[in-house]
Amino acid sequence: MPLCAELYQKQAARLGLDELQMYDEALVYPNGNATPIGSTSELVEKARNMYHELSPETGEFFDFMAEYELFDLETKPGKHMGGYCTFLPNFKAPFIFSNFNGTSADVDVLTHEAGHAFEAYYASRHLPLLELVHSTSEINEIHSMAMEQFTYPWMDKFFCERADEYRYAHLCGTMTTIPYLVAVDEFQHKVFENPKMSAKERRAVWHQIELDYLPWRHYDGNKFLSEGGFWMQKQHIFLYPFYYVDYALAQTCASQLFIKSTKNHKEAWDNYLALCSMGGKYGYFETLEKAGLDNPFKEDTVKKVVESIRGLIDEFEAKLNK
Ligand SMILES: [Zn+2]
Structure with missing residues (x-):
């Protein structure tokens, strides 16, 4: 939170x-x-x-995706919204669905969803049972979030002279989303503990959580949102209870791979390949350990990650201001 508050302050300036x-x-x-x-x-x-x-493994993977036309990326009239990666087990083939809109989100599809797709491609060729290809989302999202950051050096291809701006914004985003991710989780804990709350009471709970986790949030005088109405825009609360915090756990691990990659790319990439080859074969803690990742539930993990990312944000910012 202190880092995010600083980043938002700089953004306002x-x-x-x-x-x-x-x-x-x-x-x-x-x-x-x-x-x-x-x-x-x-x-x-x-x-x-x-x-x-990037690597022989990802090169082979992407050729397969292109050869078998495993993308539906263009926005078309009547097409379902959203973006995701799914898997066609009979063909050991991932499939990426998206609605390109000309923003940096299009590149995020080619890195984030492609990270999921790469894992599915790679794990399904390394594991004896297709049921083992996917893990739970706090692991699965490491595959995708880490790929977003492993591909930073190639962002010049996509953003040309604004590549440094993209990298800086993306890196800041990996931190600034975390307080919101955990706020959504805490809100759900309180709602499920007190199922008889009124709508107004639920808004009051969200408002208090915002004061704790998102003190920089201002709603420009909108009464409904200022009193806690914002929680309703998160569909995960309605559809996928207690799932949202998984992104925070995954980001904490993806950040560790990114930090490592800035010091020793080979070691970080080997950890990533090991992670992808395991799919859902092991439980959460065992998977982390085998991939050389610190457990986010251990008290000093978040602190260590944030300190390192803070240093990298400063480096990225210095490059930007040159
Ligand atoms: Zn994802």
Whole structure:
């Protein structure tokens, strides 16, 4: 939280604002966030080159995806919204679905969803049973979130002269999302402990949680949101109870791989391949240990990760201001 508060303060200064409003939080730069250059097919081709340069394993994987047309990326009239990666077990083939919209989210699909897809491709060729290919989401999201960061060096391909801006914004985002992720979890604990709460009481609970975890949040005088109505926009609370915090656990581990990659890329990549080859074969703690990752539930893990990421954010920022 102290790091996030600082990052938001710097963002407000960059945007020339005294106070960030909710709708400003996503705007990192006054001239707009960095957007990728190229059509969908050009972005896929750039991704293919990138995965060939990253490793033989990812190169082979992406060729397979391209050869069998395992993408549906373009936005079309009447198409279902959203983006995800799924798996066709009979063909040991991942499939990536998305709605490209010309923002950096398109690149996130080619890294995040491709991270899930790579794991499915790789694990299904390393494990004897397809039932073992996937783990639970606090592991599965490490596959995808780590890939978002392993691919930083190739972001020049997608963002050209704004690549450093993308990398800085993305790295800050890995930290600034965490307080919200855990706030959603804490809210659900309180709601399930007290099922008879009124709608107003639930809003009061969310409002208090926001004061604790998101003290930088301002709703520009909107009464409903300022009194705690914001919790309702998170569909996970309605559809997938207690799932959202998994992203925070996964990010804490993905960050460890990223930190390691800045010191020793080979060791970090070997850890990542080991992680992907295990799929869901082992339990959570055993999987982390075999992949060389510190357990996020251990008291000093978050502290160590945040301290290192803070240093890297400072480095990225210095590069940006050069
Ligand atoms: Zn994911």
